[in-house]
Amino acid sequence: MAIYKRYKGRRLKRSDRDWDKGAWWIEFSLQSQYIHQSVPGARTQAQAERAENQIREAIYERRYDPGKKLFSEFVDETFLPWSKANKRSHREDEQRSVTLKDFFGEKHLRDIKPMMIETFKRERLATPTKHDKEDRPRPRTPASVNRDLACLSKILSMAFDNELIDSNPMRRVRLLKESPSRERFITADEEKRLFAQLTGRRDHIRSVVTIALNTGMRRGEILGLQWEHVNFLARTVFIAKSKTGRTRTIPMNDIVFKELMMLKQDAGPQEFVFSNSRTGINIDSIKTGWRNACEDAGLVNLRFHDTRHTFATRLRANGVHEWDIRDLLGHTSVRMTSVYTHQTPLNLCHAVNSLTNAKLGKVVRFPRKKRVSSTKQIAPSSRHLAVEHVSAQQHEDVSVRTLAS
Numbered sequence: 001m002a003i004y005k006r007y008k009g010r011r012l013k014r015s016d017r018d019w020d021k022g023a024w025w026i027e028f029s030l031q032s033q034y035i036h037q038s039v040p041g042a043r044t045q046a047q048a049e050r051a052e053n054q055i056r057e058a059i060y061e062r063r064y065d066p067g068k069k070l071f072s073e074f075v076d077e078t079f080l081p082w083s084k085a086n087k088r089s090h091r092e093d094e095q096r097s098v099t100l101k102d103f104f105g106e107k108h109l110r111d112i113k114p115m116m117i118e119t120f121k122r123e124r125l126a127t128p129t130k131h132d133k134e135d136r137p138r139p140r141t142p143a144s145v146n147r148d149l150a151c152l153s154k155i156l157s158m159a160f161d162n163e164l165i166d167s168n169p170m171r172r173v174r175l176l177k178e179s180p181s182r183e184r185f186i187t188a189d190e191e192k193r194l195f196a197q198l199t200g201r202r203d204h205i206r207s208v209v210t211i212a213l214n215t216g217m218r219r220g221e222i223l224g225l226q227w228e229h230v231n232f233l234a235r236t237v238f239i240a241k242s243k244t245g246r247t248r249t250i251p252m253n254d255i256v257f258k259e260l261m262m263l264k265q266d267a268g269p270q271e272f273v274f275s276n277s278r279t280g281i282n283i284d285s286i287k288t289g290w291r292n293a294c295e296d297a298g299l300v301n302l303r304f305h306d307t308r309h310t311f312a313t314r315l316r317a318n319g320v321h322e323w324d325i326r327d328l329l330g331h332t333s334v335r336m337t338s339v340y341t342h343q344t345p346l347n348l349c350h351a352v353n354s355l356t357n358a359k360l361g362k363v364v365r366f367p368r369k370k371r372v373s374s375t376k377q378i379a380p381s382s383r384h385l386a387v388e389h390v391s392a393q394q395h396e397d398v399s400v401r402t403l404a405s
Contacts, residue, residue: 002027024048040081050239072105142176185310193297
């Protein structure tokens with residue numbers, strides 16, 4: 001009999017610093033059955049031992065069949081506790097699990113087959129989503145359905161790891177083809193119209209947007225920013241908790257420095273930069289204020305996350321290297337950064353106008369040179385090309401033109 005704690009794929013000892021974060025696991029063999037699974041509901045070793053004894057008793061009485069566990073039971077007992085303990089995005093898993101349980105909830109894990117998942121994929125895509133104030137339906141995107149399928153795949157993968165199913169049926173299901181990533185960033189005119197609406201009760205949102213446009217920080221990173229992570233002397237902002245789990249340091253430009261200095265002068269003893277002045281509790285959402293400000297400014301299809309796209313696009317337009325943009329955004333690869341950087345119409349206009357004053361040249365041929373080998377045979381001729389600058393008056397007589405090097 002083995003009862004132990006496990007965290008992120010490794011066994012823990014009581015002296016391990018992650019001991020309190022680990023989940024209890026049981027492992028034993030009985031009557032040709034090998035049991036190795038987590039006990040998410042167990043908080044103590046005694047509770048894990050009771051769970052093991054119940055499984056042993058069920059095996060003795062020939063009523064133990066792990067494949068008969070309902071999908072909803074496994075999600076609530078195993079997947080969601082694991083997600084909450086290991087993922088910062090566990091709230092998204094909770095929301096998607098509701099949708100998955102509505103369709104697969106009363107089905108046994110072993111009864112979930114690829115064709116059943118294909119049915120869910122088709123019906124989910126046909127279900128409209130609602131976002132605006134009037135609850136007007138909008139078509140659901142393939143990307144949204146793929147996120148649901150990714151959550152389902154993780155659930156079934158955990159069931160396979162716990163030997164509740166023989167294989168993950170999601171391995172034979174193709175994801176939907178997604179449309180290319182959107183290219184949305186804030187223009188100078190849109191920024192002016194937006195800031196005109198961020199006054200009065202929305203003034204704190206103005207500060208949030210100002211920091212976002214000049215640092216590329218995510219909304220959660222800004223709202224969770226603490227004063228202890230703001231270094232006015234070094235003019236840096238330290239991100240302790242990011243989406244990728246990595247820390248990073250972002251330098252302040254003059255705009256961010258002045259904005260944070262102004263907020264510091266008006267701040268009380270609260271821990272967070274953005275907090276309720278009466279309660280001292282940090283502000284964790286600006287969704288309603290942001291949406292209303294965009295509607296009042298006449299900005300369509302603009303998300304707060306587009307401020308990161310705007311930050312990256314403006315850096316690229318100013319000639320900043322993609323590696324530096326990657327580090328500022330906190331990406332793990334330049335490929336992800338390329339999704340955030342977009343070419344503005346003005347930059348493209350400058351690109352084509354650069355040809356206007358370019359010097360042109362023509363390709364000329366040198367005379368052929370016959371080379372005779374030792375056997376008196378004539379070798380094949382070769383052509384040597386060179387670029388010769390010519391004046392504008394000669395262009396009309398040139399049939400082949402190239403840009404001068």
